[in-house]
Amino acid sequence: MVLTMTEDVQRHSVHTLVFRSLKRSHDMFLSNQGLLPPVDETAEKIRKAVKARDCYGMVFDDVKKMQAMKHLRESEAGPNPPPPGTAETEAAELSEGAVVPYMENGFANRNQPVNSQNQLANIMKKAPTMPKPKWHAPWKLYRVIAGHLGWVRCAAVEPGNEWFATGAADRIIKIWDLASGQLKVSLTGHVSTVRGLAVSARHPYLFSCGEDRQVKCWDLEYNKVIRHYHGHLSAVYSLALHPTIDVLLSAGRDSTARVWDMRTKANIHTLTGHTHTVSTVLAQASEPQIITGSHDSTIRLWDLAAGKSMCTLTNHKKSVRDLVLHPTLNMFASGSPDNIKQWKCPDGKFIQNLSGHNAIVNCLAVNPEGVLVSGGDNGTLHLWDWRTGYNFQRLQAPVQPGSMDSEAGVFSMVFDHSGSRLITTEADKTIKIYKEDDTATEETHPINWKPDILKRRKF
Known part of the structure; x- marks a missing residue:
């Protein structure tokens, strides 16, 4: 106690x-x-303004641009409201206790009148503008070719633009007349699904690859296999031919792309670095000479001479299913379940996103007029203006009679060399050919263009 x-x-x-x-x-x-000195209100206000400008300067600029656009729309629609910078708006801001903005030549004087029209014009000049898209005629289906007994997985057009070849899950490569759609030849030799085709521009050769791990070279004068390229450890999904040297590229499920000497069958390089299936490979004469897209969500640009990766593009969030080179510009596009992206060579600089394709994008094609087409896993085709990313047409491919609606996937597509016909290969075992509608004009099919000035800032 x-x-x-x-x-x-x-x-x-x-x-x-x-x-x-x-x-x-x-x-x-x-x-x-x-004993402390009295607080200088002007100095305190200046200090706050400088700090606000330092922390939120870009936000202030965006707000000013948006206000300018709003005032411009209101002035076009009805009686003119006081534009930003005039005495009325200044008084309103003062009454709300707004921070004095810091200008390049000093602090803004609230009592000094400002030429509102010039200020509005300057802000409008700085505001990002969306370029108007070029008008393209709508496309329509004009031929359906049936003949394969399985999913048609790939297509390639020969350089003379007289015929095209298709490969399918029935293990057969078929060659079709482009003008009439008639079957010319069937080539058998693969023991599993044919996944990739390429026709040489300098030799009478057709190259094919498939899920049987084989890469074959066919002599089209005899319609026989004359070379095999052995080395892939799993299914081969894509082929490409270098446009100027006798080099063949293949890519597949073993996470590699391989560079072959066309004549000696030697494996010059094995391009390793991807961590998942390499679904597509491209070759071009300029740097980078090889581009690959993979299911590991990355795109790699390769140095062909060294056989090493120059750059890895990691913008996609999901697997990259297809790549396509623009025929005239030094650019390429990539397709993925998240969206389509455009890139500029040689550094792989990101240009813009093309979003709105609500499906897994399996394939892409582009023609010299700047029409980019994307094919989805649900049978949809979206047609885009390359330069602006404007989606000017959407098509739903009709399913072959007797097929289930679920068999409506577009697996590959290619334009012929004139750019006027689009060949698609699909899950309903058919090949469909599209062409532009000759009767369409800008009056009958106007551009429904509603620009959003901040569209490019979202990504």
């Missing part, structure tokens, strides 16, 4: 000392408060 009382006394005395110490400190600082 005595001990408890002692502890209470000690605790009480400690509390008393701490309280007195705090009170002394408080009284001391309170007494010194009168």
